[in-house]
Amino acid sequence: MFSLHPSWTHLLTPEIALLCFSIIFLVIAGLKGDKNLRKGSLYLSLLCLLFTLFFVIQLFVSLPDKEHISVISTSAGNASLLIDKYSLLFKMLVILGGFFSLLVSQKELDEENAWTGEYFALILFSILGMMVMASGADLLTLWVGLETMALSIYVLAAYLRRKESSVEGALKYFILGALSSGMYLYGVSFIYGATSSIHLKVLRAQLGMMITRGGIENIPFPLAFGLVLLVVSLLFKIAIVPFHFWTPDAYEGATTPVTAFMSVAPKAAGFAMLGRIFFVGLIPLYDILIPLLMLTALLTMVWGNIAAMLQSNAKRMLAYSSIAHAGYMLSGVIAALKAKTDEGITAVLFYLFVYIFMNVGAFSVIIALKGNGEEGDRMEDFTGLFKRKPYLAIFMTFFLLSLGGIPPFAGFLGKFFIFMSLVHSELYLLAAVLAITSVISIYYYYRIVCNMFLKEGVEKPQIREGFLLKSALIIMTVVNLFLILFTNRIFSIMEKGSIF
Amino acid sequence: MAISYIGVGFLLIIGLLMVPVTMILGKFFRPSKFEISKLEPYECGIEVKDSPKGRISVHFYIVAVVFLIFDVETVFLFPWAVAFDKLGLFGFIEVGIFLLLLIVAYIYAYFKGALRWEE
């Protein structure tokens, strides 16, 4: 029997609130308002995200552990929307990613003279889509969330629509993203044809039944074909090698705060969706999933790091490094698949949390360097930064060392937990490759550090940051430095995000 | 199921045959005289200024996009109308929320001047 959970309004408060907030920004965008209104809407949007975060945290505290509450049950009795601590944690990560990307966007919007209401509305809409992705429990809900997120981000990637590189990157992103969405739908149609359901629970039951009856060979061809397409399109969305081609161009072309947003929030949402589909739907297939995913994770870690070494543009380099980081996180997912425990998921959640602070931090330094008609994302722009702006250079060093995984910075902890989960589930090859590629990654992060401290730069005009960017830089540096003191507390929060 | 569409099928076939049949029939009955003015696109109308090739204003595109989106909206309303008796108040509120958001989108497009022609 079709039913809504009795307290569905309470369970969906964050989504409803965010929807109302984004409508406000849409109206602001439509108005012919003066610039001050639009500048003020930045503060308003930060406030809105804080409110939403507050609602999510409130729900998180009030919810019992390890319980998956089904908000909407279909007539066949399947859950189509789940609220649990897993989804709430991912929602928090997504909102945090959006919050910090908005925090650093003031200067960029000033430089490009691109203050519009749409910017905020689209970011809030995409966060709403990501929240749907985090809690959807059937393939259709997940897809609608994914599409809402993706469509907003295509537009954001083309935000500077008079700039050729921005439009080019967005177009590539759009075409490849549409292709992967199409693959997802095509795969789902085959899955539906073979199981006559799009609910992950039903899919799991049917797969389990088929495998106990006659092993992997018993899975009918259409279902297998659909599953392959589904998995490929998921890997596409989180930019795993060999499905990563869109990443560097889209990241380079987009305006830098949007790049920062694209590199953290959709990744978190993508992993939420991937985890939900794998651990609720496809878990009976772990026998074949693990080797396949291991291959892609190995390729991703190796190629992401090698390609990052060859880049001369800092944003492209960070794009490839984000591919490599996605590989590390995917290894955490594989560990969870192998051991069938939450340890890998906890490690991924922790990694994503840390990743927000280090990656947005690195991008915000690039934003700070922009000015006087220069993008500030070439390697040469960093030369002699220590002489010009000592604290900026020191902050950047912290972020880069954190990304490289050097103790005692936060990034080390993320890698450490993933490494431990890999060792506990006896995936020694992945663990070894993770360790080795992290060492390789230090080389290219160090190149920027070297440029900043050791080389003499040419005389360049003064760098201005603005209040919001400065405070964002300070927050992120503090988190990167002192997270190690609160490891236990944060880890125990992340441990609650259990999917099993 | 499909058998109930047999009439539509006949209509389709008759419609498809209409043009070639009348043209062929016309060939037998009409006198054929060649005149240069018969080759013009509008035989008795506006004179052609230049070739229709070339680019058009992007404004058409905005109108087309807005049209398409509200077209999709209509498609969502269609099944609601068909099963209105079954869905009742619940469906009414549901579609009301759906429409409310799209009205906001419409207001946005309106105030942005997406539907205004002169620039």
Next chain:
Amino acid sequence: MIVFVVLVSVLIVFFSIMVVSLKHPISSAVSLLIAFLLLAIFYLLYGAEFVAAVQVLIYAGGIMVLYLMGVMFTDSEWIKITRQTHLQAWLALFLVLVFFGYFGHKLYHSQYPAPAVKRTEISIAKKSETEKKLPYLQRETNPRSVSVALFKDYIYPFEIASVLLTVAVVGGVFLAKKEV
């Protein structure tokens, strides 16, 4: 029935090939339109009336307009100077045929267990006597069953779809409009 299905399928494939092989963009757009309409007939043959209506309304009505717009935005002079085929075409054709053969073979020989669909067919057949007495609009037709699924089971994706459409309006207007 099967004759119609085969006929319509062959025509769809033919016009789809025409879309990519005709030289003039307008001609390929018209072929696409015909392929869309034939696809609607295809859906009708399988009793998916609602999907057929949507196919005509959205694809043949809306998407085609966008396609033609796209054609009109581009300068059609380049068609004469650009080569339409590529050396890789032969390789691509070979690979397509190999994949098509493999998947076709596999799909043809695999069974589609679709219990849910069969169950509804049986229930409709059972009900049909009592159904026939009802006025047409209250019978269990395809659009009605679609609408119950859409407005009850999939209420959440339906509501989020309005967000999706709103984002599409914002994106389209924002990217194409001059700065205000």
